[in-house]
Amino acid sequence: MSRPVVTRFAPSPTGFLHIGGARTALFNWLYARHLGGRMLLRIEDTDRERSTEAAIGAILDGLSWLGIEWDGDVVYQFARAARHREAAESLLAAGRAYHCYATQGELEEMRETARREGRPPRYDGRWRDRDPAEAPAGAKPVIRLRAPGEGETVVEDHVQGRVVWQNRDLDDLVLLRSDGTPTYMLAVVVDDHDMGVTHVIRGDDHLTNAARQTQIYDALGWETPEWAHIPLIHGPDGAKLSKRHGALGIDAYRELGYLPAALRNYLVRLGWSYGNQEIFSDAEMVAAFDLPQIGRSPARFDFAKLENLNGHYLREAPDEEIVAALEGLLPVLGPARGLGRGFDPALRAKLVQAMPGLKERAKTLVEVLDSASFLYGPSPPALDGKAEALLDGAARARLAGILPGLAEVAPWEAPEIEAVVRSFAEGAGFKLGQVAQPLRAALTGRTTSPGLFDVMAVLGQAECLARIRARAASAEARPALSAAG
RNA sequence: GCUCCCAUCGUCUAGCGGUCUAGGACGUCGCCCUCUCACGGCGAAAACAGGGGUUCGAGUCCCCUUGGGAGCGCCA
Numbered sequence: 001m002s003r004p005v006v007t008r009f010a011p012s013p014t015g016f017l018h019i020g021g022a023r024t025a026l027f028n029w030l031y032a033r034h035l036g037g038r039m040l041l042r043i044e045d046t047d048r049e050r051s052t053e054a055a056i057g058a059i060l061d062g063l064s065w066l067g068i069e070w071d072g073d074v075v076y077q078f079a080r081a082a083r084h085r086e087a088a089e090s091l092l093a094a095g096r097a098y099h100c101y102a103t104q105g106e107l108e109e110m111r112e113t114a115r116r117e118g119r120p121p122r123y124d125g126r127w128r129d130r131d132p133a134e135a136p137a138g139a140k141p142v143i144r145l146r147a148p149g150e151g152e153t154v155v156e157d158h159v160q161g162r163v164v165w166q167n168r169d170l171d172d173l174v175l176l177r178s179d180g181t182p183t184y185m186l187a188v189v190v191d192d193h194d195m196g197v198t199h200v201i202r203g204d205d206h207l208t209n210a211a212r213q214t215q216i217y218d219a220l221g222w223e224t225p226e227w228a229h230i231p232l233i234h235g236p237d238g239a240k241l242s243k244r245h246g247a248l249g250i251d252a253y254r255e256l257g258y259l260p261a262a263l264r265n266y267l268v269r270l271g272w273s274y275g276n277q278e279i280f281s282d283a284e285m286v287a288a289f290d291l292p293q294i295g296r297s298p299a300r301f302d303f304a305k306l307e308n309l310n311g312h313y314l315r316e317a318p319d320e321e322i323v324a325a326l327e328g329l330l331p332v333l334g335p336a337r338g339l340g341r342g343f344d345p346a347l348r349a350k351l352v353q354a355m356p357g358l359k360e361r362a363k364t365l366v367e368v369l370d371s372a373s374f375l376y377g378p379s380p381p382a383l384d385g386k387a388e389a390l391l392d393g394a395a396r397a398r399l400a401g402i403l404p405g406l407a408e409v410a411p412w413e414a415p416e417i418e419a420v421v422r423s424f425a426e427g428a429g430f431k432l433g434q435v436a437q438p439l440r441a442a443l444t445g446r447t448t449s450p451g452l453f454d455v456m457a458v459l460g461q462a463e464c465l466a467r468i469r470a471r472a473a474s475a476e477a478r479p480a481l482s483a484a485g
Numbered sequence: 486g487c488u489c490c491c492a493u494c495g496u497c498u499a500g501c502g503g504u505c506u507a508g509g510a511c512g513u514c515g516c517c518c519u520c521u522c523a524c525g526g527c528g529a530a531a532a533c534a535g536g537g538g539u540u541c542g543a544g545u546c547c548c549c550u551u552g553g554g555a556g557c558g559c560c561a
Contacts, residue, residue: 012561047560104559111557120487121557142559160490169488169557177559184561208489208556231491231554238553266497269510273498276509295491295498298554302496305511315524361523371522421520436520448522 005037006198009063009070010077010188012044013055016249017062019301020203020233023267027230028201029068030268030289040195041070045078046187062250067260067282075195077187084182087190087220088143088175096219097175099141100127122171125149140178147172147215155210158228158291165211173212185209189216192225201228201291204298228291231271231298238300255332257364259317259325262310270299279312307363314362319355323348326369333369339376350375354458357450374444374455379463380470381445390447395438396473401428402435403468412461414453421453442471 007028011021032039043059045051063070091097102110102123111121128146135141148167155163175186182190188209192200200210207229217224235247253263265280273295274280274288314322323343326333330341343351351358351372362368374381383391391399402424409420425435436452443464449455456464 010561014561044561050560100559107558115486118486122487163489165488171557174559179559181559183559188561203555204490205555206561209561211489229490234554236496269497271497276499278497278510297491299498300496302511305497308511311524357523418520425520431520433520440521446521450522452520 003198005032005035006040006196007032007037007201008040008042008192008195008197009068010042010044010191010202011059012047012050013052013059014047014050015055015058016251017059018247018249019253019267020247021059022062022066022068022250022263023233023270024202024230025063025068026066026264026267027228027272027289027294028199029070030285031199031201031291032071033286034289037198038071040072040075040197042075042077042191042195044184044187045076046081046182046184048078051078058249058251065254065260066250066263075191077191080187080191080194081182083194084187084190085176085180088182088186091145091175091219092143094219095146097143097145098128098172099132099135100144100172100174101135101139101141102126120169122169123173125172128172142174142178143176144172145175145216145219153211153214155207155214155227157207157210158226159231159294159296160204160207160229163207163211165208170212170215173215175216185212186216189213189220189222193217193220193222197225199226199228201230204229204231228294230294231296233270234298234300236300236302255329257329257366257368258306258310259313259365262306262313265313266306266309270301271295279309311363314359314365314368317359319352319359322355322359322365322368323351325365326351329365329369333366337369337373337376347376350458354450354454357454361448361450371449374446374449375458377445380442380467383441383445383471384447386447387441387445390437390441391471393473395434395441396471398428398430398435399438399442399468400472402439403465403472406461406468407465409461412457414451414457417456418453438471439468442468 009021009025009028011017011025017025029039031037041063043056045056060074088097092099100123106126107123110124114121123144127141127144147170151167153165153167153170155165157163173185174183176182191197210227210229214224250263261282264282264285268280268285268289269278272289272293274293277284277288280288317325327342327348330339330343334340354372354375355368358368358372362371402421405420405424406417409416421435421439422432424430425432428435437447440449440452440455441447443449443452443455443459459467
């Protein structure tokens, strides 16, 4: 390794950090880590109209949440405008660029003509060799690159291979606008060069830009970086994943209950593979990631697979961590569920205790929280349709029948509870399920839940007896309802 | 329209000329486990877009067609 690898992630703060950007950032981060290099972050905010502070915040927060950390200070492109101008001026002085006074109207006309003649729309170079003395009085010129008119421009890409453009198909792009501000094309080249970027890993949509940027590098006499243009991520329907097609910001994935580790794992396998391995710890990802295994074709985003991965990471996560993550989501998930901004200590303890059974059955944090509703909802819990149907007269009679036995259980631990329930079922000639399901319905309001005896242990003896009495057949058990708190 | 990129199960992908009667994962469907649901285990259905070449031999190389996608701004 002759020179240390430097990659960069360079989003423009005109919106949230979307899934494609997140993967690009992840790839840059992994590649830099893999080679012991650095990943820099540059905010491309030269579009003053559309750039916002909120978007910058969303991008930074999104990266942090995803666990992608950049090296050094964030570079703000707009702050480097003077340097960009200086580069354009040097090109002008060297004769590699020139002033162009063409008006918007003329440009429009050129594109029109080109299209009509079946040529790629491009600037015709009318000011390329024209005497500046002919410039219309008072007109502010732009500075255009004097691009090579013949020959070809080649991009050796680590993903796409060798891509060749005929120079006649590329026009003299604008480097500096008439108001003296740099264009994206110039700014990127100058910044990547100044920041010492060795590898540009970005979306496929920049492939053509790589050709044009190569011409700028050449004119400046600089060495081009290594390129790796990764295929875009499409929506489930195969169409481009854009804001209009329901693309979500990374914060939306957080609120949907996905874990950063799961998202990283899902994203790294979207467009990149390592034999048949599907699950990667961060260390494994860093160790295995490399450019040659990046695929060339675009991938569709598949929520089902993300959910599966999320379930995997949920099951692996320590119980306390999940509760903490749940708590972090309370501001957005709590209100609709009657929960505040935090869990009180008692509920918190119950959640931790119930978590082993809860997390095994959920794909997302939202599902974890919902399936735990019997711990924080009303008592007795409202019955859903299936639970209501299940609690017919016979079932309610069974509830009444087991009440005395349960009142005797001590200590109130899962094995002891299970022993009593089983012996009751056996003695009365019921199958365990005939007793367990009514109990489940009475205690949770649903027909599905974590293991019944674990649920009972977490709920506590008094609460269980109260809930069972509330649903049991015996009339004299009813008054006890009010005592159930 | 022009330039460029892409093409293996529904989806993500393995495959880098012969070991492919094409492998894994998600999803789907069965069966087992079982107090429910999950988890887990076992099994099934499911793909080399089409056509030409090259080669003793092509999913793998070349060309065309078709189908996707991206880019063509004094946006980034």
